[in-house]
Amino acid sequence: MNLHEYQGKSILKSFGVATQEGIVADTPEEAVEAAKKLNEETGTDWWVIKAQIHAGGRGKGGGVKLAKSLDDVKRISGEIIGMQLITPQTPPEGKKVNKVLVAQDVYYPGDSEPSEFYMSVLLNRETGRNMIMYSTEGGMDIEAVAEETPHLIFTEEIDPKVGLQGFQARKIAFNLGLSGQAFKEMTKFVFALYKAYEGSDSEMFEINPVLKTSDDKIIAVDAKVTLDGNALFRHKDYAAMRDVTEEDPTEVEASEHDLNYVKLDGNVGCMVNGAGLAMATMDIIKLSGGDPANFLDVGGTADAARVEKAFRIILKDPNVKAILVNIFGGIVRCDRVAQGVIDAYKNIGDIDVPIIVRLQGTNAEEAKKLIDDSGLKVLSAVQLFEAADKVKEVLA
């Protein structure tokens, strides 16, 4: 589950990670109040106004701006709240900004130059262990760094038996070129960050940049936090941080019915049981000359109610020119799925796109007969290649 920057930072702070201070605001007026409060608490008299959306590259799209007065805060917040922010990580139409984070200015002048680093914590799937990935090249697109200067990216793997060790934190601080007070602060930062990662059951932390300030503090200026959705039962307070306005409304509706749906751009809808078979079905649509309009896994219980809901969700997409239902019945009997399809079809009434139903497994022949005898405009198939041929036919 993805979080907003302000939510991620609140989790980091709760584990003792030093972060850039900030207050979230829904309106320009709230932003001004937030700026005043920050001035009292931190002394900052410049502020950074940051759009809160679930995507990176916000600065490039005009979603992060510096305000040098309270008037600036009001004007800039007013521009950013409500805008469609387009970044390299958003869909082409961008994402609507509902909130801004008013944050303290941390690039103030001082005894030394500020410098920016990159740091993330994530699972190394190869080894089954967590690792800290870090780089001297902070504040930049890390994928570009990985491509152009891979020697500037370092990793430190954590042995689950003993956890993060002091020598590892020191190695990180040395590799980042730090010394003196900044070195000590960095080792503290790394320990707190890893503690936060484990304690919050996160899937990924990405802090870009981690800043060494001009007075040698180490702080997280941004925070991309992805929580492990499977661990939310241990963190009820985090579960409440889900922002459904960041998700596709149809996908949210589907998830409320335990349907795993992802909207795509193609013209052939599909409804399948099992994620792997669903992806394979999308592939076969493509190989048959179509483009998948969605991914939809109906799960193990493909009863009439769920099939009907799934049809309704697929049919919401005006691009859908045909629907392929591909169910491999194992424990679920195909004839019952077929009856579900027929009932759903009759309930919806006015389906005007061709539907191809491929049912294979237990009682597949009985299921085909049910479909064929139903009198509905539904094409039936048993083998997967037959279904592919039928898709070709209806698209021709």
Added chain:
Amino acid sequence: MSVLVNKDSKVIVQGFTGSEGTFHAGQMIEYGTNVVGGVTPGKGGQTHLDRPVFNTVTEAVKEKGANVSIIFVPPAFAADAIMEAAEAGIQVIICITEGIPTKDMVAVKEYLSDKDVRLIGPNCPGVITADEAKIGIMPGFIFKKGRVGIVSKSGTLTYEAADQVVKAGLGISTAIGIGGDPIIGTTTKEAVELFMNDPETDAIVMIGEIGGSMEANAARWIKENGTKPVVGFIAGQTAPKGRKMGHAGAIVGGADDTAQAKMKIMEECGITVAKSPADIGKKVAEALSVNA
């Protein structure tokens, strides 16, 4: 001989008396699997499905000589159940449970690392050796006995592959569903290695998905060590980059873990790649007739 499980496997079910455990244990017994009992803490001494219920896995091992366990306990307690089975001396642990937190699995992997035990899953359909033992949630009747081994990340796609192999006039020795989670006990490569060493398997079907490097690792191992024909399929050629498609593991990340990149590596390593999921059975039949 067969891979992982056979008719002599002494199987216990952890989470035996729950609804999932009860239903699938019943199906397994009906298939002919040698289920010797089950474990539900606090219900020891009872009888369920005509078999004894134990409080601990250790008791089940001591009383019944259990050596294989299948786990149906809920996600919050599944990691604990896996470690209990390993500590009790179970040799093959098959974890069906979906939705175990990754942090729990990091601990499990570490705990198992110095023990002589094989974990299959979690979040998998299980393992079936045709006509001998079904230790999982798959529909048993699809898996007609034969000499083709299947290793797959996904459930229904395994059934699809098995069905095509059977329709092509062949049959299945063992099918292993390894699961789609970020951390799993047995990798594609390890499962392929088991089949390469199995005298009852003549050919291998390897089914993967976008995301991760398991299929590429298996392919490189096959290039060096393979002695039997392998047919591969990768689901997700049309999946968009960066989107989650149901399985936690099915995320397209870098350039090397797209379906196209994986298929290319597999082909370079001598694996016959089925581009269409409808061609898996046909490709296996062709691969075996070429080698015959």
